[in-house]
Amino acid sequence: MSGDLNQAKILRNKFNRAASKLKYNFYQTQIAAMHESGSHDWWKHMKTIMGLKTNGKSCMQGLANKTTDGDCGLLANTMNDFFVSVSDHLPRLNKSHKVFDVNEELPDQYMISVCTTFKALESVKANKTTGHDNIPAWVLRNYANVLAPPLTAIFNNSLREGVLPVEWKMANVIPLPKTSSPVSIEKDIRPISLTPIAAKVFESIIMKWVDETIEGEIDAKQFWGISGTSTTDVLVELVHMWYKATEKLNSYVRVVMLDFSKAFDLINHHLLLD
Structure with a gap:
């Protein structure tokens, strides 16, 4: 190669400065456009800008290559075993553990009305991800007037008996990567449980009672x-x-800043109820 090396360095520096200025102006424009966004949209756009958002392709094959010789089926079973083992040492709640005495009448304040269930169903987001029952959110929302009475009966019976329907305890567990290229199941994968939306509606009603109880x-x-x-x-x-x-x-x-590893998975339910 031949030429003026000093001139090349000068031009290179000018180019780098111009590129930095353009990049700065671009991000300033992007951020300025986000000022009216809510916190959810703000973080969504920020992940895109910072390159944290994946292109939609699954990164699990790479993890399978690193941990299970490329076998995705074996990877799924390995993940499942790990997720179960995290809280396996905690004492289980037995069937005799009731919040209410089933022999006593349930207080009127804890009886759910059809109107309450109807309002809860109407507030369900239409695009909410469904659970293993495959009942779409839009069905519960659009037909709230038809579904509210039978669901109310199930909710109240569940409260009287102190037992949640087994089907509503089941979930599709989605392994969500914490990084774009996970290398470890233990450190880089977070389990997200998708329970039936009807169960979440029931939970939302119960949570209002809990909020009122712990307020203050x-x-x-x-x-x-x-x-x-x-x-x-x-x-x-x-x-x-x-x-x-x-x-x-x-x-x-x-x-x-402190982060408790597996904080929610390690909650002792006996201590929580007490």
């Missing part, structure tokens, strides 16, 4: 699972706290 007992800094709060509230609270802490000269903030 939860720490003000608790945001997850509290009605009317979101990750946005957490971020606003943290940023406010950090700014307030750094108002004084030469002050600083240290942040320690």
Whole structure:
């Protein structure tokens, strides 16, 4: 190769500066367009911008190649065994463990009305993913007036007996990769359980009772699972706290973040009920 090396370096630097400026302007434009978005859409677009969103192709074949010699069927069984083993050491709830005494009359406040079930069915998102029963969300929503009475009867009977229908305890478990190229089942795969939507409707009604019961007992800094709060509230609270802490000269903030491994899978149900 021949030519002016110094001139080549100058042109290269100009090109890199121009490319950086264009990239900066592009991302600024993208972010500016997201200012009116909700937290869900904001994070969705951010994952796309940062390259965290996959192109839709399954990355499980790569994991199968690394762990089970390319056998996807064996990979599925291996995942299933691991997911079950996580909480296998915890004591199981036996059939005699009841929240209510089945010999006593269920309090009226815990009887579900047809109107309550109807409203809950009407609020189901039409595109919500179904469970193993394959009953689409739009069916429950569009025919809420027909389905509300029989479902209400099932809900109330379940409460009286203290037993949830076995079919509603079953789920399709979807292995969701935490990274675009997972290499370990134990560290890189998160199980997502898809239960029947009817069971989720029942849960939503129960959760309203739970919210009313624990209202005022939860720490003000608790945001997850509290009605009317979101990750946005957490971020606003943290940023406010950090700014307030750094108002004084030469002050600083240290942040320690803790993550409990398999936190929800390791909940002891006996302790939770107590």
